[in-house]
Amino acid sequence: MKSNSMKKNLSSTFFLIALLLAGSNVTAPALGLNTAGAQVESEAQELDEAVNVDENENETLDAVEEQEAANTAGNAAAAAAASQGTIYVGPSASGDALRILSQGYTLVPLTGGPISGPVVVGAGDLFVPWIGDQLVAAYEQGHAVALTNATTFDIDQLRNLLAHRGAAHPSQAGTRVDLAAFRETERSDGQCHFSSHLLLSRVAPTAPKPSKKAARRLARLPKKVKRRLQRLARQQQGQQQGAADKNDLQALNRIFSAVAPVPAPPPGDPQNDLVKLAESYESHAIQTDFLGNQVQLINTVWDVRSFRNSSDYYYVMQEVDYHAVALVSRGGGGFPELLILWDNSVTSFSSGPPILIQASPQTTLKTRVENSGISFNIGGAAGWNQMQGLNATASGGVTISNQTTTTIPPITIENASNLQSGTTEWHYQVNDVLDAGGSTLAFFNHWIWQIPFDRYLTQWVDAEFSSQATMKAGYGLFGFLGLTDEPTVNLTSVVPLPFGRTFALQQPAVTSVNPTTVNAGDTFAINGTGFYPNLVQAVLIG
Numbered sequence: 413m414k415s416n417s418m419k420k421n422l423s424s425t426f427f428l429i430a431l432l433l434a435g436s437n438v439t440a441p442a443l444g445l446n447t448a449g450a451q452v453e454s455e456a457q458e459l460d461e462a463v464n465v466d467e468n469e470n471e472t473l474d475a476v477e478e479q480e481a482a483n484t485a486g487n488a489a490a491a492a493a494a495s496q497g498t499i500y501v502g503p504s505a506s507g508d509a510l511r512i513l514s515q516g517y518t519l520v521p522l523t524g525g526p527i528s529g530p531v532v533v534g535a536g537d538l539f540v541p542w543i544g545d546q547l548v549a550a551y552e553q554g555h556a557v558a559l560t561n562a563t564t565f566d567i568d569q570l571r572n573l574l575a576h577r578g579a580a581h582p583s584q585a586g587t588r589v590d591l592a593a594f595r596e597t598e599r600s601d602g603q604c605h606f607s608s609h610l611l612l613s614r615v616a617p618t619a620p621k622p623s624k625k626a627a628r629r630l631a632r633l634p635k636k637v638k639r640r641l642q643r644l645a646r647q648q649q650g651q652q653q654g655a656a657d658k659n660d661l662q663a664l665n666r667i668f669s670a671v672a673p674v675p676a677p678p679p680g681d682p683q684n685d686l687v688k689l690a691e692s693y694e695s696h697a698i699q700t701d702f703l704g705n706q707v708q709l710i711n712t713v714w715d716v717r718s719f720r721n722s723s724d725y726y727y728v729m730q731e732v733d734y735h736a737v738a739l740v741s742r743g744g745g746g747f748p749e750l751l752i753l754w755d756n757s758v759t760s761f762s763s764g765p766p767i768l769i770q771a772s773p774q775t776t777l778k779t780r781v782e783n784s785g786i787s788f789n790i791g792g793a794a795g796w797n798q799m800q801g802l803n804a805t806a807s808g809g810v811t812i813s814n815q816t817t818t819t820i821p822p823i824t825i826e827n828a829s830n831l832q833s834g835t836t837e838w839h840y841q842v843n844d845v846l847d848a849g850g851s852t853l854a855f856f857n858h859w860i861w862q863i864p865f866d867r868y869l870t871q872w873v874d875a876e877f878s879s880q881a882t883m884k885a886g887y888g889l890f891g892f893l894g895l896t897d898e899p900t901v902n903l904t905s906v907v908p909l910p911f912g913r914t915f916a917l918q919q920p921a922v923t924s925v926n927p928t929t930v931n932a933g934d935t936f937a938i939n940g941t942g943f944y945p946n947l948v949q950a951v952l953i954g
Contacts, residue, residue, distance in 0.1 A: 497670060500527050500550075502543055504534030507560045509591035509611055509664075516661045517668065522546060530556040530668045532591070535566045544573055551576070551596060556667045558593035558609075567592045571608075577797075578693035578713075580608035583878050583902035589613065591664075597672040599692070605674045607694040609667045610903070614656065615701045617742075617897035652740065655704030659735060663698045663708055675712055675729065678814040684805065686727060686812045690714045690796040695905035701897060703740045706852075708733040709758070709881040709901040715910040716810050720792030723864045724910050726766075726875065727786065727812045730857040732758045734840075736885045738849030742895055749894050751849040753886030754842040758857070759835060762877035766834040766861035773857070776825045778843055785815030786858040795911035816856040821848045825855075834861060865915050872909065879903045 499513060500522040510532065513519065522531060524542055531550045537543045538559075551557045551574045559570050564581050567589075571579050576594040591611035599605050666673055675694075678687045693713045700706040710731040717724050734756045741748045773784040791809040822843040829836045836859050842848050863875065881901045888894040924939045 496665065497668065498529045499668060500529060500531045500546075502531065502533030502537035504536035505532050505560045506534060507590055508614070509558075509560050512657050512660050513664065513668070515657055516665070527555075528553075530558065532558040532560060534560050535562065535569070538566075538569050538573060548574060551594065554595070554597055554672065556593050556595040556609075556672075558591055558667070560591055561588055562592040563588050570594065576608070577604075577606045577691065577908050578608055578695065578874075579906035580610050580695035580697060581904040581906060582610060582612065582697075583880070583904045587612075593667045595667065595672055597674055599674045601677065601688045603689070603691055605672075605692045605694065607667075607672065607696065608906075609695075610697040611660065611664065612697060612699045612901065615699070615899060617701060617703055617705075617740075617895055652702060652704050652737075655737060656700050656702060656706075659704055659706045660698065660700050663700075663706065666696065680813070684808060684810050686714050686716050686796065686810050687814055689810065690716060690910070693905075693907045695903060697901045697903040699899045699901045701899045703897055704735075704737045705883060705885055705897050705899050706733075706735040707881050707883050707899045707901045709879055709903050711760070711877075711879060711903070711905045713905065713907045714812070715796065715875075715907060716790060716812075717795045717909075717911040717915075718790050718792065719794065719916065721790070721862075721864075722866075722915075723767075723862050724875070725769075725788075725790055725812070726861045726863070726877075726907065727788075727814075728760070728836075728857075728859055728861065729814060729816075730758070730760065730836075730859075730879070731854060732756075732857070732881045733852055733854045734881075734883045735852040736849055736883065738846070740887050740895060740897075747889060749887035749889055751845055751885060752888055753884065753893065754845045754848065755884045756840040756842075756853070756855075756882070757838065757884075758855075758879065758881040759837040760877060760879040761833065761835040762861060762863070762875070764834065764863055764867045765832075766863045766867075768829060768831050768834040768836065769860040769862060771827060771829040771836050771857070771859040773825055773827065773838075775827045778822045778824055780820060780822055782818045782820055782823075782825065782855060783815070784818075784856050784858050786812055786860065788812045788860055795914070797908060797910055797912075812860060814858060816858070818854055818856060820853055820855070821851070823853070829859075868909075873913065874906050874908055876904055876906050879905065 495518050496516050497518070499517045499519050501510065501519050502522045510519065513532070522533070522537075522543065524546075527546055527550050529550070531547055533543060533547065538547075547557050547570075557570065557574060559566055562570075563586070567579060567581060570576075570592070571594060574594055576596065580592070582589055589610045590613050591609070593609040595607045595609075597605045597607070675687070675692055678685055691714075694710060696708070696710045698706070698708050708731075710733075712729045712731075713726055715724060715726045734754075736751055736754050738751050739748050740751075770786050770788060772786060773782055776782075789809055789811050794805055794810045796810070824841040824843060826839040826841075827837075828839060836857065838855070838857055840853070840855060842853070861877070868875075879901070880903075883897075883899055885897040886893045886895070887897070922939070926937045926939065
């Protein structure tokens with residue numbers, strides 16, 4: 413959503429661009445303007461086509477500059493004043509993630525004393541015994557534990573130290589991320605939610621050289637207008653890092669907030685619902701660029717083993733968030749450019765290949781509401797992971813049922829998933845680009861992957877799948893697509909196998925009692941196999 417001040421600022425900027433179009437005797441391209449943009453186009457048609465800038469135009473240009481400066485100062489003041497909690501920082505932690513976190517949190521050195529909040533360390537800190545103890549203590553208290561400038565090897569080192577279940581890895585080999593974090597939280601139904609997070613390093617947009625036709629149009633602008641536009645571009649460029657930091661900080665709040673977000677319970681009260689029975693595993697990656705555009709990808713997985721079908725089932729609820737700024741500047745004495753193109757996509761695949769079941773949502777033309785969900789039943793004996801360990805049911809099976817509804821601007825959604833390869837793929841085309849610019853669009857996808865036992869490698873204890881979410885944002889003036897921005901998340905989600913390496917359900921059996929003789933009121937231990945809570949009602953000793 414956009415604030416009123418943002419809309420006012422964009423409206424002023426659109427009006428400035430319209431002045432240029434009218435003053436240069438150039439027809440505005442048909443960009444599907446509405447609301448503020450349509451008003452600008454109407455006002456531009458009433459302007460005189462003289463190239464001299466009159467007093468009214470000066471006032472408009474000054475108003476735009478003042479608004480931009482006020483926004484910059486306001487954002488900086490808000491960031492400086494905000495403190496959303498305390499984060500403990502280890503001696504070897506460093507990098508851009510700390511700079512961003514310092515704008516919203518109070519950072520204090522990690523010492524040997526008691527801790528009461530999240531901890532951020534560097535890879536070198538993992539080998540210091542007392543720091544390792546602090547990390548485990550913070551994790552067991554439910555706080556986030558994070559690592560700066562981390563490779564996949566570093567991420568797994570921290571994961572093993574914490575005994576965290578599941579992981580998020582960068583898909584490209586050798587990639588170093590600005591931040592990797594783990595957190596364990598208890599859901600309202602009593603089961604565990606394990607979340608893994610990545611803050612990817614910022615990327616730069618691509619800017620092709622303007623065409624000769626576009627260059628001639630820019631050259632015809634009055635010098636005074638050029639100077640004002642270049643000043644506006646410099647102001648915009650100065651704001652872009654602040655916008656990028658603000659977006660990253662908001663995304664990082666998901667990791668470091670006092671109360672961790674967990675999946676909402678499914679609607680209704682379905683019997684034996686996997687979403688309530690089993691642990692959940694979240695992998696989350698954030699990719700922001702230097703313009704302030706951002707893509708977030710969040711895969712949350714529940715899994716169950718079907719002994720009848722000799723298969724594992726992975727239910728994936730995928731959230732993908734796209735944020736596109738409405739106005740950008742590439743610097744170097746150039747002009748500000750407007751968002752004129754905004755397309756998004758996300759694809760996920762796993763080796764095997766898996767069998768794809770119920771990929772949702774379906775293709776929809778220019779919808780304002782995204783309805784997406786899943787409903788599936790797995791009959792017979794089944795097993796899953798839960799807080800108390802493994803659990804199973806000998807009959808009755810397990811239900812997978814969930815649904816999400818999201819309000820969005822007019823969007824064309826295409827489901828391009830491939831049943832043969834098991835790959836899921838969705839495309840989201842923004843229909844009214846200028847009106848949607850500056851907002852964040854959130855989409856939810858649901859599907860199930862079935863993986864037969866014989867497709868697992870012998871040594872596997874985790875399943876992995878890869879996802880790629882891409883936003884294509886195009887900026888320009890005079891109908892020329894000048895700057896193209898494609899921030900992309902590449903994420904590998906690591907999920908523990910349901911029921912581990914046990915592929916045959918054992919009936920409960922008592923093997924021994926210790927001690928063998930007790931008096932009334934004494935305690936004793938019953939040892940056995942297959943003691944899954946759902947399968948054991950009582951133990952008869954005689």
